[in-house]
Amino acid sequence: DGSLPECWLLAEWPPGQAEPTDYWLSTLPADTPLRDLVRLAKIRWRIEHDYRELKDGLGLDHFEGRSYLGWHRHVTLTALAQAFCTQLRYDPKAPAPA
Structure with missing residues (x-):
């Protein structure tokens, strides 16, 4: 019928703005x-934030190979490294950073 579904409009209006x-x-x-x-x-x-961490901190954008297999391995290892870093960040027993 050409009508659009109902939707919410959320607006953030900080005090003083x-x-x-x-x-x-x-x-x-x-x-x-x-x-x-x-x-x-x-x-x-x-x-x-996670995408920036993957790119800049863990080297997601450093791959310069030519094969899909090489790219796939690179992306997989980068994702695993990020999962490991996230696990360390959320570990309540981990020592606080200096």
Whole structure:
């Protein structure tokens, strides 16, 4: 019928700002708690942080080979290195960084 689905418009308007600073659209159900909507909207930061860590810190963009197999191995080892770093970061018994 050409109609669009209902969606949420979330706007972040920090105190002291003249206008909202960030906007998000969501098609989650109407009974989704506001806390969940905000958490899911803000999770993009985590994704961007992890991608930057993969690229800059762990060398995801350093591959210069020519084969799919070599690229696949490189990406797999980089992802494993990131999983290991994440596990260390969330380990409650790990010593605090100096």
